[in-house]
Amino acid sequence: MKRGLQTLRRLGSFLLIASVLFSSAQASEIRDAVPGRHCPVSDLQILAANATEFREVCQGAQDALTFFAAQGLQPIDPLRLEIVPRIPEEAGPNAVGCYLEQRKLILMLPYAEFRKYKTWFKLPIGRDLYRSLAAHEAAHALAAGHFTIPDPTIQAKEYVAFVAMFATMSPALRAHALRATPGKGFDRDDQITATFYMFDPIRFGAESYRHYLRAENGAAFLQSVLAGRKLAD
Secondary structure (H helix, E strand, O other), X not given: OHXXXXXXHHHOOOOOEEEEOOOHHHHHOOOOOOOOEEOOOOOEEEEOOOHHHHHHHHXXXXXXXXXXXXXXXXXOOOEEEEXXXXXXXXXXXXXXXXXXOOOOEEEEOOHHHHHOOOEEOOEEOOHHHHHHHHHHHHHHHHHHOOOOOOOOOHHHHHHHHHHHHHHOOOHHHHHHHHHXXXXXXXXXXXXXXXXXXXXXXXXXXXXXXXXXXXXXXXXXXXXXXXXXXXXXX
16 A cells, blocks of 8 residues: 555646655756746746736736635745746646755746747636736745645645635636536535546545645644644654
8 A cells, every 4th residue: 555655646746736846956957046036925046037017927826825824824934936938747737836845946948938838727717817827936935944744645745725716716716617617615624636636636626625724624734734643644
């Protein structure tokens, strides 16, 4: 069983959205970040973004920061995000963003490249979804500093990032996204698995948020995930 879970973790890096842990050698293949600008209302450094991307990414990351602050959680490390022409292959052939844990660096595609995918979460891609992508990846970076166990599971990391992303969408966008992916939410913790995420990350995200909305879950469950009491091996 343990070997099977390890295999799932390795396979989990080949998904649409990922929190990626590269070796030092792999990380060095990505060019060093050039000096960038800091978002006006958060300690987030944005690298290589045009004016519009800078504005949208700042807003998405700030949304994630606000969500975590409401849980009583503040950033442990300064946030850095770089707009790059391609995402490392280790994140998967269709990845549009990722978080490099060893470098504490978020990577995202330029908006023009993101739009080439036409849809995301079964919705036409617009700047609102670009902000949500930024919120998702910023949530990975923020959560990384608050997990109290050394090796959180894929499902734990993605649960937190997806909940933050859906919670920070505009009500209209969130309603459209949930309507596009029908479901009733996970009924039990053992349904929230790496396998489910691997084979249907979009549905995993929507069902995770529905699970979070239940009165018996919410912030308490999220804190338990970060503490390693839930969704751990």
